[in-house]
Each structure stands twice: as structure tokens, then as C-alpha cells.
Amino acid sequence: xxxxxxxxxxxxxxxxxxxxxxxxxxxxxxxxxxxxxxxxxxxxxxxxxxxxxxxxxxxxxxxxxxxxxxxxxxxxxxxxxxxxxxxxxxxxxxxxxxxxxxxxxxxxxxxxxxxxxxxxxxxxxxxxxxxxxxxxxxxxxxxxxxxxxxxxxxxxxxxxxxxxxxxxxxxxxxxxxxxxxxxxxxxxxxxxxxxxxxxxxxxxxxxxxxxxxxxxxxxxxxxxxxxxxxxxxxxxxxxxxxxxxxxxxxxxxxxxxxxxxxxxxxxxxxxxxxxxxxxxxxxxxxxxxxxxxxxxxxxxxxxxxxxxxxxxxxxxxxxxxxxxxxxxxxxxxxxxxxxxxxxxxxxxxxxxxxxxxxxxxxxxxxxxxxxxxxxxxxxxxxxxxxxxxxxxxxxxxxxxxxxxxxxxxxxxxxxxxxxxxxxxxxxxxxxxxxxxxxxxxxxxxxxxxxxxxxxxxxxxxxxxxxxxxxxxxxxxxxxxxxxxxxxxxxxxxxxxxxxxxxxxxxxxxxxxxxxxxxxxxxxxxxxxxxxxxxxxxxxxxxxxxxxxxxxxxxxxxxxxxxxxxxxxxxxxxxxxxxxxxxxxxxx
Numbered sequence: 232x233x234x235x236x237x238x239x240x241x242x243x244x245x246x247x248x249x250x251x252x253x254x255x256x257x258x259x260x261x262x263x264x265x266x267x268x269x270x271x272x273x274x275x276x277x278x279x280x281x282x283x284x285x286x287x288x289x290x291x292x293x294x295x296x297x298x299x300x301x302x303x304x305x306x307x308x309x310x311x312x313x314x315x316x317x318x319x320x321x322x323x324x325x326x327x328x329x330x331x332x333x334x335x336x337x338x339x340x341x342x343x344x345x346x347x348x349x350x351x352x353x354x355x356x357x358x359x360x361x362x363x364x365x366x367x368x369x370x371x372x373x374x375x376x377x378x379x380x381x382x383x384x385x386x387x388x389x390x391x392x393x394x395x396x397x398x399x400x401x402x403x404x405x406x407x408x409x410x411x412x413x414x415x416x417x418x419x420x421x422x423x424x425x426x427x428x429x430x431x432x433x434x435x436x437x438x439x440x441x442x443x444x445x446x447x448x449x450x451x452x453x454x455x456x457x458x459x460x461x462x463x464x465x466x467x468x469x470x471x472x473x474x475x476x477x478x479x480x481x482x483x484x485x486x487x488x489x490x491x492x493x494x495x496x497x498x499x500x501x502x503x504x505x506x507x508x509x510x511x512x513x514x515x516x517x518x519x520x521x522x523x524x525x526x527x528x529x530x531x532x533x534x535x536x537x538x539x540x541x542x543x544x545x546x547x548x549x550x551x552x553x554x555x556x557x558x559x560x561x562x563x564x565x566x567x568x569x570x571x572x573x574x575x576x577x578x579x580x581x582x583x584x585x586x587x588x589x590x591x592x593x594x595x596x597x598x599x600x601x602x603x604x605x606x607x608x609x610x611x612x613x614x615x616x617x618x619x620x621x622x623x624x625x626x627x628x629x630x631x632x633x634x635x636x637x638x639x640x641x642x643x644x645x646x647x648x649x650x651x652x653x654x655x656x657x658x659x660x661x662x663x664x665x666x667x668x669x670x671x672x673x674x675x676x677x678x679x680x681x682x683x684x685x686x687x688x689x690x691x692x693x694x695x696x697x698x699x700x701x702x703x704x705x706x707x708x709x710x711x712x713x714x715x716x717x718x719x720x721x722x723x724x725x726x727x728x729x730x731x732x733x734x735x736x737x738x739x740x741x742x743x744x745x746x747x748x749x750x751x752x753x754x755x756x757x758x759x760x761x762x763x764x765x766x767x768x769x770x771x772x773x774x775x776x777x778x779x780x781x782x783x784x785x786x787x788x789x790x791x792x793x794x795x796x797x798x799x800x801x802x803x804x805x806x807x808x809x810x811x812x813x814x815x816x817x818x
């Protein structure tokens with residue numbers, strides 16, 4: 232969708248939200264007025280002995296209850312409208328390259344995951360931050376897994392089909408996102424506690440069936456002075472027994488009912504999401520498989536609807552007066568526990584599968600968002616043989632108005648890139664690596680065309696020292712490159728990105744180490760991209776080596792870069808120019 236289309240939808244959502252807020256405020260005032268009317272009618276009717284006011288109070292109470300139900304309906308619509316307004320605004324921000332305010336996924340950064348750190352996969356201004364639209368923690372973790380746990384050829388292709396189809400089901404994605412906003416992040420964890428109770432057959436005892444019935448009948452008889460004084464005694468004993476049991480077991484019941492009650496509003500979101508997924512017509516086999524998990528052997532919508540009713544009932548006991556009244560007359564807590572146990576037996580074993588299925592769909596939706604928001608993207612072609620080529624590939628995280636695309640085709644397995652400082656060498660490698668991350672996740676890539684094979688990705692870019700472990704920057708880089716060489720012995724397809732190789736040591740050792748690295752990684756199953764300022768490496772007698780460079784040009788005493796990769800070795804440097812420009816090196 233274009234930005235203009237998003238803006239139109241956003242304006243419509245804002246208008247609807249404003250209208251619903253007015254309705255809600257009006258209904259709140261009417262509810263308050265009716266409640267006052269009921270109290271006033273009862274008081275006047277009692278003190279002035281005017282029975283007709285009791286009838287008026289009853290009518291006012293009935294209207295009040297109708298207004299309460301309708302007000303709840305309006306509030307539900309208001310929450311949905313506000314959620315839709317928020318998600319449309321998020322899409323507009325993404326199109327405007329203002330997505331750095333979104334969740335950044337820093338919790339998924341691991342100290343030993345060099346690749347994520349080198350390529351800005353997680354954290355501030357990261358790939359995850361740009362495309363993530365997941366709303367559950369499991370969904371966010373699933374998207375993070377797509378970026379870090381590389382899968383094989385077949386898994387990539389089936390996910391590609393699903394992601395491409397979701398990018399065309401825009402209304403479906405928007406509705407899922409909207410209802411996802413209704414799921415409280417604070418209370419989301421409670422849904423995972425529902426499977427902790429033992430799944431044992433639970434039956435309601437004869438006592439808990441007869442005691443509420445006898446209590447209510449006895450109180451009814453007592454109201455009409457029937458079977459005095461036995462009706463009073465039976466009613467009072469029944470109330471005392473039921474309340475006694477409720478208070479004795481209250482702490483135990485609270486621990487069970489608390490997560491159910493807290494999740495009540497979120498369950499509405501889950502229900503609507505599962506309903507959308509169950510009723511959608513999918514074409515890709517992957518999405519059909521996920522859909523079936525929500526239908527067979529038990530419908531997720533039926534299970535969540537049933538749980539929502541239990542949750543609604545449990546919320547009533549949070550009011551102390553309702554707790555006393557319901558347990559005194561109906562053994563309320565025991566009956567709700569029975570209903571919950573029955574739910575666990577019927578649906579509990581499928582809950583994890585439903586939530587896991589939703590996480591998969593959330594992650595696939597995130598991978599489709601760049602197409603939905605009309606970035607210039609495409610689905611790459613995945614081949615089994617070692618290959619890599621692309622047309623007009625761009626860095627995903629650079630502003631669309633500033634980014635420069637490059638085209639490239641595989642002609643050699645070892646690619647040495649030279650060029651001036653700030654000319655775009657490192658950005659070019661990150662552009663390739665980030666788009667490969669997206670391709671292997673099954674998503675769209677930022678290119679006009681892209682063909683690649685599945686290769687394990689290794690990086691040595693932002694190498695840091697580790698004072699606590701006594702590791703210098705140079706030694707840290709050695710460890711990374713040793714890992715690449717060790718992994719190359721497995722004959723598995725791999726691609727390595729090394730930035731400014733061995734810059735932390737002297738020129739003699741740097742050249743010797745770089746030459747040895749190139750020789751070790753010049754293998755038919757290994758693609759190597761290496762940036763360097765050592766032109767001697769470009770002269771190595773190795774048939775697999777291809778030289779590329781970035782350069783600069785000067786106008787009116789200023790330096791400019793076009794950021795386009797070119798064949799051959801660099802013929803220029805800009806170090807002395809920058810030193811002179813900053814006054815460090817004198818003319």
C-alpha cells in the first residue's frame with residue numbers, strides 16, 4: 232500500500248475512534264444518571280410509602296443493565312479502533328523511515344553471536360526493529376530465530392510462499408495486528424500457566440450439587456414463611472458451610488484463578504485472531520498446514536471461547552461482595568474450578584500448539600511487511616548450487632532517499648575489495664549479508680533481483696577486545712577467522728565477510744596472515760568477501776581471486792563518493808587528503 236492509502240485509512244480510524252469516545256462518554260453519563268435514579272426511587276418509595284416508585288426503580292435498573300451491556304460493546308469497538316489507528320501509524324512511520332522508535336529486540340543479542348552484532352540484526356537501528364510486527368513474546372522469539380538459526384533449502388522455499396501470500400492478504404494482516412494489540416504484554420505470560428494443573432478427571436461431588444440447591448430452596452421458602460423455622464435453619468447452615476469452604480480454600484483458588492482473570496481481556500484478542508486464521512482461504516501449503524493445527528483435532532476458537540467464559544465468570548469473584556454472595560449461595564469457586572479442570576482435559580493439551588502456530592504466522596507476517604509497506608523488494612530465487620548475484624541491491628537500514636544500490640554477479644570465490652576510507656566497502660558487505668539473512672528467513676530482499684544459494688554466514692567486522700578474558704582486538708579477530716577456517720573443513724556451503732583484515736597488527740604480519748587466510752578459504756564451497764588497504768593482496772597469484780573497489784572524486788576541494796562497486800583494484804587513496812583537511816598533516 233502507498234503512504235497516501237495508509238494516511239486515508241489512518242484518518243478514517245481516527246475519526247471512528249473520536250466518534251466512539253463521544254458515545255462512550257455519553258453512555259457513562261447515562262449509566263451514572265440511571266444509577267442515581269434507582270437509588271433515589273428506592274429511598275423515596277421506602278420513606279414516603281410510594282410503591283409505584285419501586286416499579287420505576289426496577290425499570291430504571293433494567294434499562295441500566297441494557298446500557299451497561301451496550302456500553303461494553305462500544306468500549307470493545309473503541310479498543311479495536313484505537314488499536315487499528317496505532318498499527319496504521321506504525322506502518323506510516325516505517326514508510327517514513329522513523330521505525331527506530333519500535334521495539335529493538337535487544338533481549339535476543341547474545342555475547343557469542345558475532346554475526347548479529349556485526350550486521351545490526353538486533354538492537355537499536357537493526358533489521359529486527361525495522362520489520363518486527365509480532366505482538367506476542369513467542370512470536371518475537373520466533374522471528375529472532377528465523378534471523379539466527381539458518382535453515383535448509385526446502386524450509387526457505389515453503390516459508391517464501393507463505394510470506395509472499397501474506398503480503399497480498401493485506402486486510403488479513405491488518406486485522407491480525409489490530410487484535411494483537413488487544414493482547415496485554417504484561418499478562419501474556421499467564422496463558423502459558425494454563426497447562427500447569429494436572430490433567431485429571433474432575434467430577435463435581437454430590438454435596439456441591441445438592442448444597443446450593445437446598446440452600447436456595449430453603450431461603451425461598453423462608454421468604455414466604457414456609458416450614459418455619461426449619462427453612463431458616465437449613466438456609467443458614469448451607470450458607471455457613473459454603474462460605475466456610477470458600478474462605479478455607481480461598482488462597483489456593485486465588486493462585487489458580489488469578490492468571491485466568493488477568494487474561495480475560497486478552498482472550499478476546501486471541502479469539503478474534505484464531506477466528507480470522509481459521510476462516511481465511513490460504514493457497515500456500517505452509518499456511519494451510521498451520522491453519523489445520525488450529526482446527527484439528529479441536530477448534531482453537533471453541534477452546535478460547537469456552538476459556539473466555541470461564542475467565543469472565545472468575546472476574547466476578549474479585550469483588551468482595553460478589554465473592555461472598557456467589558459462594559454463599561452457589562459454591563461458586565468450586566464450580567469454576569470444576570469448569571476449569573474440564574477445560575484443561577478437553578483443550579489444555581492443544582493450547583501450546585495453538586500459541587506456537589500463532590507465533591509462526593506472526594513471524595511470517597513480519598517478513599511480509601516490507602512488501603506491504605511498498606519498499607522496493609523482491610522474493611529471491613534460491614538455488615542448490617553455490618551462487619550469488621543481484622541487481623540494484625540496497626542496504627535495508629539506510630534511508631530510502633539516501634541508499635545507493637549495487638549490482639554484482641559471482642565470478643570468483645574470493646573477492647577482495649579495496650578503496651578509500653568511507654567509500655562504502657563495509658556497507659557493501661553488510662548489504663549482502665543482511666539481504667542473505669532476509670532471504671534465508673524466507674522474506675523479501677531489498678533488490679530488484681537476487682539469486683543465491685543457502686550458505687552459512689560468518690563475519691569478522693566489529694571485533695572488540697575483552698579485558699576480563701585478556702583478549703586483544705587482534706587476538707579476537709584471529710579467533711573468528713580460525714572458526715571460519717575450521718568450519719570450511721566440513722565442506723558445507725559458507726560465505727565469509729572480513730572487514731579490514733588484521734588491522735590490529737603490523738603490516739608484515741597483517742599481509743602474512745591475510746595471505747594465509749585467503750589461501751585457506753579459497754574453496755569451491757566458500758565465498759569470501761574481504762576488505763583491505765593492502766594492495767599487495769590484490770596481486771596474489773590465485774585464480775579464484777576477483778578484485779573490486781570503491782573510489783571517490785573531488786570537486787572544489789571537497790571529497791565525494793558515489794558508493795558504486797567497480798571491477799579491479801583501487802588506484803586512489805584519500806587518507807592524506809583527510810589528514811590535510813583536518814589540519815593534522817600540513818601542506
